[in-house]
Amino acid sequence: MNFTRTEIPEVIICEPEIHGDHRGYFMESFRKDRLEAFTGLPLHFCQDNESRSARGVLRGLHYQLPPYAQTKLVRVVEGCVWDVSLDIRIGSPTFGQWVGIKLSAENKKQLFIPRGFAHGFVVLSETAVFSYKTDAYYHPENERGIRFDDPELQINWKLPETALTLSAKDRKQPLFREAEYFEPKTALYE
Numbered sequence: 515m516n517f518t519r520t521e522i523p524e525v526i527i528c529e530p531e532i533h534g535d536h537r538g539y540f541m542e543s544f545r546k547d548r549l550e551a552f553t554g555l556p557l558h559f560c561q562d563n564e565s566r567s568a569r570g571v572l573r574g575l576h577y578q579l580p581p582y583a584q585t586k587l588v589r590v591v592e593g594c595v596w597d598v599s600l601d602i603r604i605g606s607p608t609f610g611q612w613v614g615i616k617l618s619a620e621n622k623k624q625l626f627i628p629r630g631f632a633h634g635f636v637v638l639s640e641t642a643v644f645s646y647k648t649d650a651y652y653h654p655e656n657e658r659g660i661r662f663d664d665p666e667l668q669i670n671w672k673l674p675e676t677a678l679t680l681s682a683k684d685r686k687q688p689l690f691r692e693a694e695y696f697e698p699k700t701a702l703y704e
């Protein structure tokens with residue numbers, strides 16, 4: 515597994531080693547020990563999620579507030595998405611900054627997104643199956659969101675607005691300035 519820090523250093527690209535042969539390929543898609551060694555964080559993923567979406571579907575930006583803040587390890591097992599993480603940790607040198615990356619079944623790249631980030635993706639292929647781990651269970655009462663098209667954030671979603679499909683909930687998320695952020699230390703790992 516190869517790890518590469520993005521422009522927001524706590525958001526990390528994870529690239530598994532692919533073992534190809536005449537039958538196809540094998541890869542270790544997750545290794546707790548190696549991810550903990552690289553991040554220096556104790557990881558306790560407890561929930562796996564999967565969603566399937568058509569081209570233009572945009573899910574996000576979402577996060578859960580402490581004590582149910584979620585670390586996410588995300589990947590695409592079918593198709594291709596543009597994945598965006600937004601830093602909402604008060605005091606972070608990259609507070610309010612976002613990082614985007616193309617994740618696909620072809621490039622097999624995964625993204626490690628720690629607590630303190632809002633997350634979303636848009637589907638670029640005909641369909642995409644998005645699969646990810648979280649280290650806190652779903653608590654809808656602690657779920658929050660930020661508007662995908664907040665002009666202050668200038669997030670590039672790669673597709674024209676007219677091509678996007680969102681849930682009613684995501685169409686009316688609060689603007690970045692109205693959102694609830696992560697206080698220092700609340701995104702820490704015990």
Ligand SMILES: Cc1cn([C@H]2C[C@H](O)[C@@H](COP(=O)(O)OP(=O)(O)O[C@H]3O[C@H](C)C(=O)[C@H](O)[C@H]3O)O2)c(=O)[nH]c1=O
Pocket residue numbers: 563565573574576577633634635651652681
């Ligand atoms: C997140 C979640 C949802 N649900 C139920 C609630 C709804 O009945 C249905 C769809 O939920 P939602 O519209 O919130 O799903 P997404 O828009 O894909 O939400 C995800 O979108 C972005 C990409 C994220 O990073 C989050 O993990 C997550 O918020 O699944 C559950 O039962 N468990 C869950 O953990």
